[in-house]
Amino acid sequence: MLRNLLKRDDERTAATATATAARPSTRTRTIAPPVDIVEDDRALVLTADLPGVSQDGIDVTLDQGVLTLRGTRARQAHDGFQAVWREYEPADYERSFTLAEGIDRDAVSAVIRNGVLTLTLPKSKAAQPRRIAVTSA
Amino acid sequence: MFINDSGMRSLWTSLQDMERMLHDLHRGFEPATAAFADAAAPALNVWANEDAAVVTCDLPGLDPASLAISVTGDTLTLRGQRRTADEGADADGGRSYHRRERAQFEFSRSLQLPFRVDGDRAEARYELGVLTIALRRPESDKARRITVKSA
Numbered sequence: 532m533l534r535n536l537l538k539r540d541d542e543r544t545a546a547t548a549t550a551t552a553a554r555p556s557t558r559t560r561t562i563a564p565p566v567d568i569v570e571d572d573r574a575l576v577l578t579a580d581l582p583g584v585s586q587d588g589i590d591v592t593l594d595q596g597v598l599t600l601r602g603t604r605a606r607q608a609h610d611g612f613q614a615v616w617r618e619y620e621p622a623d624y625e626r627s628f629t630l631a632e633g634i635d636r637d638a639v640s641a642v643i644r645n646g647v648l649t650l651t652l653p654k655s656k657a658a659q660p661r662r663i664a665v666t667s668a
Numbered sequence: 669m670f671i672n673d674s675g676m677r678s679l680w681t682s683l684q685d686m687e688r689m690l691h692d693l694h695r696g697f698e699p700a701t702a703a704f705a706d707a708a709a710p711a712l713n714v715w716a717n718e719d720a721a722v723v724t725c726d727l728p729g730l731d732p733a734s735l736a737i738s739v740t741g742d743t744l745t746l747r748g749q750r751r752t753a754d755e756g757a758d759a760d761g762g763r764s765y766h767r768r769e770r771a772q773f774e775f776s777r778s779l780q781l782p783f784r785v786d787g788d789r790a791e792a793r794y795e796l797g798v799l800t801i802a803l804r805r806p807e808s809d810k811a812r813r814i815t816v817k818s819a
Contacts, residue, residue: 565769567752571762578752580770582726582797605796612715612722615782619711619726646728646797 564602564624572660575634575652581624582646583607589648591641599627600648633658709777710746716782718811721803723779728797729770735794737801739787744801745778784809 567578577598581589584602592599602624635655642649715722727750734749752772785803792801 567768567770568766570764570766575766578770580728580797582728585796607724607798607800609715609722612717612720614713615716615721616712616714616779618713621726645730645794646726 559604560620560622561625562622563626564600566626572654574654577628577648577650577652579624579626579648579650580646581643581648583621584624584643584646584648586643589641589643591648591650593630593636593639596630597627598630598650598652599625600650601625602648710775712777712779714779714781719805721781721783721785723801723803725799725801726797727794727799730794730797730799732794734774735792735799737790737792739785739790739803742781742784743778744781744785744803745776746799747774747776749774 564579564581566580569576569578579600581600581602583604585605588603588605590599590601590603592601604621604623607621630652633654635653638653640651710725710727713724715724723744725746727748729751731749731751734747736745736747738745750771750773752770781803783805786806789804790801792799794800
């Protein structure tokens with residue numbers, strides 16, 4: 532079956548994160564968002580937490596088997612206020628995955644709602660399990 | 669919480685403390701994000717000026733019906749539930765998780781603000797998975813400028 536449908540490709544993301552950290556702190560840093568990946572017979576569903584990212588700020592590309600998610604956070608203006616307590620630093624998001632064969636690339640759909648991106652990757656017909664009818668001779 | 673010279677716990681004791689805090693932030697002082705990143709206490713940022721405060725919190729996938737925000741004196745309390753409902757996956761066929769990094773959790777958190785706030789004039793927005801709460805000081809409680817007369 533499609534056990535190895537997704538291979539980890541975090542070396543790419545780690546390299547980007549290191550390069551971003553080396554730059555001066557005026558640039559917003561980029562982090563890898565947490566994801567859930569569920570597979571069933573019909574499709575692979577990837578869910579990612581991207582708080583602060585609007586529909587316009589999302590970029591999902593599938594290029595030669597590599598799925599890349601990029602999210603740019605909408606800047607919250609706090610003019611006239613000063614930061615008094617800071618427990619988190621808003622960041623942009625990026626993460627890549629390598630997909631094995633078997634995805635119907637034309638039927639991939641993405642929805643973002645309340646900062647959660649849901650990516651549905653339907654399996655191509657050939658990759659779906661087929662029930663084989665047994666007849667008695 | 670910050671501890672000032674007299675050993676008492678206080679979020680914000682004076683303008684000087686605030687400026688020192690900002691100076692630390694600009695110098696690259698790392699906030700304790702790891703300590704507050706666990707599920708039971710989502711990370712909060714607080715912005716304030718003399719008359720008002722704004723509290724922001726990243727809560728993607730929040731169940732808005734479960735959110736309860738309450739204000740008492742100078743304390744803000746947030747309660748709610750974060751869902752990780754599986755949308756788009758079919759019911760038929762066995763499901764297997766390749767990766768599970770997002771947690772579903774209930775949270776409850778109280779935060780002491782630099783001043784008392786007026787609960788009747790509090791506003792909360794939940795957009796793009798970010799909760800923003802705007803709070804105002806009651807008129808009677810605002811800082812007063814005291815004029816100094818020379819004798």
